[in-house]
Amino acid sequence: MNEIIKVTDLNLWYGAAQALRHVNLNIPEKTITALIGPSGCGKSTFLKTLNRMNDLIPNVRISGEILYKGQDIFARDVDVNLLRKEIGMVFQKPNPFPMSVYDNIAYGPRTHGIKSRARLDDIVEQSLKDAAIWDEIKNRLKKNALGLSGGQQQRLCIARALAVEPQVLLMDEPTSALDPISTSKIEELCMQLKEKYTIITVTHNMQQAVRISDKTAFFLLGELVEFGDTEKIFSNPADKRTEDYITGRFG
Amino acid sequence: MKKQRAFEDFVHGIFLFLGLVTVGFVLLITVYLVIAGIPAIREIGILNFLFNIKWASTASEPSYGILPFILTSVYGTAGAIILGVPVGFLTSVYLAKLAPEKIRTVVSGAVSLLAGIPSVVYGLVGMMVLVPGIRRLFHIPDGASLFAAIIVLAIMILPSIINVSITALEAVPREYEDASLALGATPVETYFRVSVPAAKSGIAAAVVLGVGRAIGEAMAVMMVSGNAPNMPELFGSVRFLTTAVASEMSYSSGLQRQALFSIALVLFLFIMLINAALNFFLKRSKE
Numbered sequence: 001m002n003e004i005i006k007v008t009d010l011n012l013w014y015g016a017a018q019a020l021r022h023v024n025l026n027i028p029e030k031t032i033t034a035l036i037g038p039s040g041c042g043k044s045t046f047l048k049t050l051n052r053m054n055d056l057i058p059n060v061r062i063s064g065e066i067l068y069k070g071q072d073i074f075a076r077d078v079d080v081n082l083l084r085k086e087i088g089m090v091f092q093k094p095n096p097f098p099m100s101v102y103d104n105i106a107y108g109p110r111t112h113g114i115k116s117r118a119r120l121d122d123i124v125e126q127s128l129k130d131a132a133i134w135d136e137i138k139n140r141l142k143k144n145a146l147g148l149s150g151g152q153q154q155r156l157c158i159a160r161a162l163a164v165e166p167q168v169l170l171m172d173e174p175t176s177a178l179d180p181i182s183t184s185k186i187e188e189l190c191m192q193l194k195e196k197y198t199i200i201t202v203t204h205n206m207q208q209a210v211r212i213s214d215k216t217a218f219f220l221l222g223e224l225v226e227f228g229d230t231e232k233i234f235s236n237p238a239d240k241r242t243e244d245y246i247t248g249r250f251g
Numbered sequence: 252m253k254k255q256r257a258f259e260d261f262v263h264g265i266f267l268f269l270g271l272v273t274v275g276f277v278l279l280i281t282v283y284l285v286i287a288g289i290p291a292i293r294e295i296g297i298l299n300f301l302f303n304i305k306w307a308s309t310a311s312e313p314s315y316g317i318l319p320f321i322l323t324s325v326y327g328t329a330g331a332i333i334l335g336v337p338v339g340f341l342t343s344v345y346l347a348k349l350a351p352e353k354i355r356t357v358v359s360g361a362v363s364l365l366a367g368i369p370s371v372v373y374g375l376v377g378m379m380v381l382v383p384g385i386r387r388l389f390h391i392p393d394g395a396s397l398f399a400a401i402i403v404l405a406i407m408i409l410p411s412i413i414n415v416s417i418t419a420l421e422a423v424p425r426e427y428e429d430a431s432l433a434l435g436a437t438p439v440e441t442y443f444r445v446s447v448p449a450a451k452s453g454i455a456a457a458v459v460l461g462v463g464r465a466i467g468e469a470m471a472v473m474m475v476s477g478n479a480p481n482m483p484e485l486f487g488s489v490r491f492l493t494t495a496v497a498s499e500m501s502y503s504s505g506l507q508r509q510a511l512f513s514i515a516l517v518l519f520l521f522i523m524l525i526n527a528a529l530n531f532f533l534k535r536s537k538e
Contacts, residue, residue, distance in 0.1 A: 053433060085435035095426035098449050108434040157430070164434055
């Protein structure tokens, strides 16, 4: 399988505190990778490093290499905005813009220079269909997105991320603020999306990792303890710490 | 147990009373202005008072038309808004979102200082620097004009516009901006397409507050506007609603004095209108 992201010896410091230690990890294309581990273990930090959202935090220092399709994302000539177009992100709390459903989806394409109304109409429809929410809100495209339910808002945010045609989708605990029914809808959606996209998701929910992911990475205190097929990690972990965590002995 | 309760009630009572003192003053001023302002309007006739373009209060056949004052106040305020809002708005975006910490500290400090300068000082500097400057620059006999007043007012309303806009922009949830950046928008794009629209009610409130400050200012504009009761011209000597009251009050008598109260009443109504608009925007920005 093609590896779309290759991480080599990644270290990250917030000021003097080291948040990631010597992380090595290769992520295969069109799979779902779950990042698990107790709070503060560095999994969200790792996720945000992949689209360089950590750049926005003062006093962050990074060493090591991340290759996206063979290109070093920290290289001087990399356009961060194009990188973020390629590697989209869905946040923990649904965060639609306080504007209409249509404008939410069209925001990304407009940012990247698409002005034709017909093209935007197509993109909005296709993105909402891909995010499995078109049928629910096709009659409310002009309504403010903040009026949708939490689960709908999160799928809208996924649609918004899809509208700029990314290759990779980063998800930071996308279901932790949602009810069980909305959660299962998002999980189903992820399974459909991996046909076209590579998904990397942070989750606190062990069952969710088992249900949807192909690969699992277990982080502890900034270290990548174990990375491999989800099935193997959860049935026969190589590391004692992984076993202790997934069996609920700590975390 | 019982005593505690009585004490609580007592303190509540004191607070209520102190709160009502403020309300009382507002009511007192309103009632007084209405009572003092109505007689002259009756005598002159409301249409004649509001729309006659001639103010000659001390002539042998006096005329009490305040249209020049109303228009001067409206034009002066509009001019100050046209000049002051873009500067204030962009400054607030810069300070709230873009400025490095050090520059932010310096500029915010300067803005606070600007707010603290007494209006007579604005007037003085305007009189000594701005008025002669305008006279020389535009080759007119006297620089004291509507234009000079507009510039002074534009500077005076900057602090209110900047401070209220900053508050509104800082209240925009970080998540909105993150979402925009994660879609590949640049920071500046993000501020103008996400943060500013999200803060628009607060920014509108800032503009209305600026209008209120501009229309109510008397001292500074009196010192730079020439103070002749002409219909407004950009480079002509003009008199505002505020300065019309202030400049004749000390020597007025009879109907003239009553008419000054009527002018104050008109000004008061403008301010009320602006306050209603302000409350509307502030309420909407909270929702």
